[in-house]
Amino acid sequence: MSDGPAARRGPGEPWGGVRPFSIKTKLGALVVIAVLITTGLSMIAVRTQTELRFITVFSMIATLLITQFVAHSLTAPLDEMNTVARSISQGDYTRRVSESRRDELGDLAGTINLMADELEAQDQQRKELVANVSHELRTPIAGLRAVLENVVDGIAEADPETMRTALKQTERLGRLVETLLDLSRLDNGVVPLRMRRFEVWPYLSGVLKEANMVASARAGMTSGSGSHTRTDVHLHLDVSPPELTAHADPERIHQVVANLIDNAIKHSPPHGRVTVKARRGPLPESLELEVLDEGPGIPRSDWHRVFERFNRGAVSRPHGPGSDGGTGLGLAIARWAVDLHGGRIGVAESDRGCRILVTLPGQPSVQS
Numbered sequence: 085m086s087d088g089p090a091a092r093r094g095p096g097e098p099w100g101g102v103r104p105f106s107i108k109t110k111l112g113a114l115v116v117i118a119v120l121i122t123t124g125l126s127m128i129a130v131r132t133q134t135e136l137r138f139i140t141v142f143s144m145i146a147t148l149l150i151t152q153f154v155a156h157s158l159t160a161p162l163d164e165m166n167t168v169a170r171s172i173s174q175g176d177y178t179r180r181v182s183e184s185r186r187d188e189l190g191d192l193a194g195t196i197n198l199m200a201d202e203l204e205a206q207d208q209q210r211k212e213l214v215a216n217v218s219h220e221l222r223t224p225i226a227g228l229r230a231v232l233e234n235v236v237d238g239i240a241e242a243d244p245e246t247m248r249t250a251l252k253q254t255e256r257l258g259r260l261v262e263t264l265l266d267l268s269r270l271d272n273g274v275v276p277l278r279m280r281r282f283e284v285w286p287y288l289s290g291v292l293k294e295a296n297m298v299a300s301a302r303a304g305m306t307s308g309s310g311s312h313t314r315t316d317v318h319l320h321l322d323v324s325p326p327e328l329t330a331h332a333d334p335e336r337i338h339q340v341v342a343n344l345i346d347n348a349i350k351h352s353p354p355h356g357r358v359t360v361k362a363r364r365g366p367l368p369e370s371l372e373l374e375v376l377d378e379g380p381g382i383p384r385s386d387w388h389r390v391f392e393r394f395n396r397g398a399v400s401r402p403h404g405p406g407s408d409g410g411t412g413l414g415l416a417i418a419r420w421a422v423d424l425h426g427g428r429i430g431v432a433e434s435d436r437g438c439r440i441l442v443t444l445p446g447q448p449s450v451q452s
Contacts, residue, residue: 103194114154118147163195172196177204219417221257223342227297228253249297254412270421277424279334281369284328284362285321290317291341292360295349317352320343329371330362331446340429343414344375344440351379351438370446377437387431391419418442 122143129139164181171179177200181193231250234240296319330337341360348358361374382390422429425444432441 091211091410114150117150121146121150158189161185161193163187165193168196168200172200172203175207176205188399207365213320219414228257236298252294277336279331279333281329281331284330285323286328287334287337288321288341288360288362291338292321295342295345297321300417306341306344306413317349318355318357319349320335320357320359321362322359325364328362328371329365329369330371330444331424332371332444336424337444339421340442341373341375343418344442346439347436348375348377348379352377353379365443365446369447371442371444373442373444374432375440375442376434379437380433381436381438382435389433391415391429395432 125139125146134395168179180197180200183190183193183197185193205242223248228250229251231240231246235242235246240246254342296315345358345360352358356378358378359376363372363374364370365372386415419429422442422444427442427444429440429442432439
């Protein structure tokens, strides 16, 4: 949203609370000026004994010129507003109306700009929602397709382990579709969190195992999902103490960890190592997560940009073998899920590679 005049005052609210140059005042001044011109010319005609017809012509010309000037000052902003309104109706929300006037037309311009700001924000939210959903749906669909194609082609047998992998992807796909059905809450910026207490070690172990299985199933096939297909990177889990528990929404935390792991693997060197650390936070059942890789790292100047949507980094050759570079949405989705918990996520200091630190408060937080 812009920080211009439309954002600082409400629709219909006059500048500074008063209108020193309202349209009514301008029209009244026009009448007064026309009368003064006519009266002045009449007095000059009496003193100089000029014929009345000449005075009448001069008076009409002067009045028409002043009227034309005032009329142009009123119709020009209306033409601009009409042009901007037509652009907005065609889906272009970037156009704005000049708000330099201090009259009713200036207030109308502020209202149109405020409407355009809100429509632009809603359109951006819609695009971001579609991008997030597309990114999240693509991963389980690609994994499920890879597993089923291997079974159909005879590469893998339809044993219980393979079917469990397919079932897990199907269940995850179902949960994502269920999230789509809650569009009313998403549109209002509120997503329900299903907070519960869970053991961190078995939970993260399952996330890492799923990442390995999906990568193995996808290896050898072309994927346009942006998810990694590498099997040479070793995933290491470090949870201390082993009985550590946390209070959060497991599905949302799955989004965070899965996307951070996916991003770390893409940037890892051949046969690199990605470490996921979990430690107890300062509050009861709060959690601190770290994901570390051995890649080129992120320049400090880019730390504030890595969580922006569609940002894919500026380092040379940032992606390892078996990666198509991704869509630049993974870290943005991770930040979105952490923000829902009222937690923090950011790039932290590291001697080697990239280190992403996530802090979860351990208590449900209402996202406003």
